[in-house]
Amino acid sequence: MRKTSTVVFILFVVGLGGGLASVAAGIDLVAHTPPQPAAVSGNVTIAPPPASNPASNQASSPTRLSCTAADQRLNFSDWWAGESFDGLGVTAVLRRCDDPVPGDPGRANYVSYIYGDCHPAGDEGCAPPIEIQSWPAAEVTKQMFSSATPDGQPRPGTETTVGGMPATNYDSGRQLVIFRPQSTVMIFGRDPARVERFGKKSAVVQGPVVLTELAQFGLVFNRNCLTLKSYCAAR
Amino acid sequence: MTPIREMTRNSAASGVGRSPRLRWVVSFAALLLAWQAIGAAAAAAHFNTSSYTYKGDCSTRVDPVNFGFYGPYAGWSHTGYQVGLHAGWTNTSGSSQATWSHGSCYSMGTQRASGGSLSSRFHIRLFWAGGDPYTVGDAHHEDFVWYCGHAVDSNGATGSGFDWGRRTLRSDFKAAGHYTTYTWWGNTHNFKQCDGDYAGSNGYTGWAWIGH
Numbered sequence: 001m002r003k004t005s006t007v008v009f010i011l012f013v014v015g016l017g018g019g020l021a022s023v024a025a026g027i028d029l030v031a032h033t034p035p036q037p038a039a040v041s042g043n044v045t046i047a048p049p050p051a052s053n054p055a056s057n058q059a060s061s062p063t064r065l066s067c068t069a070a071d072q073r074l075n076f077s078d079w080w081a082g083e084s085f086d087g088l089g090v091t092a093v094l095r096r097c098d099d100p101v102p103g104d105p106g107r108a109n110y111v112s113y114i115y116g117d118c119h120p121a122g123d124e125g126c127a128p129p130i131e132i133q134s135w136p137a138a139e140v141t142k143q144m145f146s147s148a149t150p151d152g153q154p155r156p157g158t159e160t161t162v163g164g165m166p167a168t169n170y171d172s173g174r175q176l177v178i179f180r181p182q183s184t185v186m187i188f189g190r191d192p193a194r195v196e197r198f199g200k201k202s203a204v205v206q207g208p209v210v211l212t213e214l215a216q217f218g219l220v221f222n223r224n225c226l227t228l229k230s231y232c233a234a235r
Numbered sequence: 236m237t238p239i240r241e242m243t244r245n246s247a248a249s250g251v252g253r254s255p256r257l258r259w260v261v262s263f264a265a266l267l268l269a270w271q272a273i274g275a276a277a278a279a280a281h282f283n284t285s286s287y288t289y290k291g292d293c294s295t296r297v298d299p300v301n302f303g304f305y306g307p308y309a310g311w312s313h314t315g316y317q318v319g320l321h322a323g324w325t326n327t328s329g330s331s332q333a334t335w336s337h338g339s340c341y342s343m344g345t346q347r348a349s350g351g352s353l354s355s356r357f358h359i360r361l362f363w364a365g366g367d368p369y370t371v372g373d374a375h376h377e378d379f380v381w382y383c384g385h386a387v388d389s390n391g392a393t394g395s396g397f398d399w400g401r402r403t404l405r406s407d408f409k410a411a412g413h414y415t416t417y418t419w420w421g422n423t424h425n426f427k428q429c430d431g432d433y434a435g436s437n438g439y440t441g442w443a444w445i446g447h
Contacts, residue, residue, distance in 0.1 A: 031291060031292060031341065032340065032342065033341075033342060034311060034341045034342060034343065034363035035363050035366065049306075049416070049444045092433065094425065094433060096390050096435075098392065098393060098394045098398075098437060099392045099393055101393050101394070101398075101402065103405075103406070104394075104437075105417040106419070106437065106438070106439060107394070107437055108394065108398075108423060108435070108437040114425065114433070117427075118295075118427055120383075120427050120428055120429045121384075121429065122383050123329065123330045123352075123384045123385045123429075124290065124332075125297055125298065125386075125387060125426030125427055125428050125429075125434065126295065126296075126297070126426060126427050127296040127424055127427075128425070128427060131425055133423060140421065144421070145419065145420075145421060147419075148282070148418060148420065148440075149282050149303065149305065149369075149418060149442070150416050151305075153281065153282050155286075155420065170286075171285065171287075175421070175422070186421065186423065188423075188424035190296075230391065230392040231389075231390045231392065233432075233433065
């Protein structure tokens with residue numbers, strides 16, 4: 001009896017402590033007022049920066065492939081889940097390959113398949129249910145994800161495999177990154193289970209080498225940007 | 236004055252500290268409690284944020300996070316002041332958003348823009364991201380579209396409005412003598428804007444050290 005009450009007492013105190021600690025850490029679903037340091041002090045734990053700005057940026061500049069227009073042959077493989085999957089059809093295809101900008105550490109270079117739709121409000125964009133982006137493997141490497149902050153704090157992720165390829169889950173499964181030999185495929189979505197399903201599907205379905213071939217699925221690129229190498233969208 | 240030994244004896248007689256086992260249990264529980272509190276405090280101190288901003292109830296994503304501020308004076312309020320000082324973004328109008336940090340949904344701290352709600356402008360919302368302190372934001376350039384409101388500039392030859400906002404802010408802080416750099420987050424999810432176009436970050440996050 002005494003042993004039982006002792007165990008109950010420990011559980012009560014630890015449980016109470018856990019609850020208090022959780023409250024202290026703010027673990028609930030109500031939007032909180034953001035904390036503000038009461039008084040600024042020099043007692044910070046993060047490493048100070050170098051004395052001056054580096055000649056080059058900290059984020060390593062990856063190898064850049066030449067840009068290709070939507071009506072040209074891609075120089076990396078693109079992956080998708082077909083014209084429709086899991087109840088969602090392709091609503092847009094984006095070909096983005098930015099011109100280099102002095103001072104920028106890198107640029108976007110991808111083919112994007114957007115599945116499903118969303119409805120933005122004025123002053124607020126919205127995230128489509130699923131997006132699959134394929135980047136050249138040389139431009140998005142696993143190593144690039146290693147440091148989230150200038151002082152090297154990592155971005156939390158969970159290692160996995162998809163279709164036999166190494167992959168990492170970020171944002172609690174809302175971003176799946178698959179590291180293929182020729183391409184890095186990133187799947188974004190609201191629902192982690194759906195992101196996983198699209199990841200498995202896209203691991204085995206390669207997109208067209210020339211994007212204008214998507215016309216057979218009713219996905220037609222805007223004629224005004226068809227030959228542009230920087231950005232063009234099909235709907 | 237009661238001798239210490241007497242006090243101890245009286246305490247034992249009254250039942251407090253009667254059992255060495257109970258004392259051990261209380262000590263052990265107190266130790267666990269302290270450990271949990273320290274753990275919670277430490278977790279709250281370090282950098283932690285979603286790589287996207289959310290609607291005010293943290294239900295759905297709205298913008299990519301593409302700028303971070305760190306250093307002893309990088310609280311969101313002082314960072315807002317610094318953004319106004321160096322970039323000239325002093326207007327505080329705009330819708331409120333929220334984001335996740337340390338497993339909790341936090342409303343934004345403040346926002347700064349280069350113009351009012353009815354003009355095309357640069358804009359950033361600032362969020363708490365750790366007690367070290369860290370502040371993060373969604374720097375962007377947005378066009379005022381007469382029939383729907385603000386739309387972040389769509390992807391184009393030199394990137395999107397998110398890339399333009401990050402580039403401009405980083406340049407302004409660097410020109411003012413702040414240490415700046417970039418890290419890669421890969422948060423390149425595209426967002427549909429009210430004019431029907433898509434805009435997304437190129438995946439890089441700019442950083443500025445707030446040392447004063």
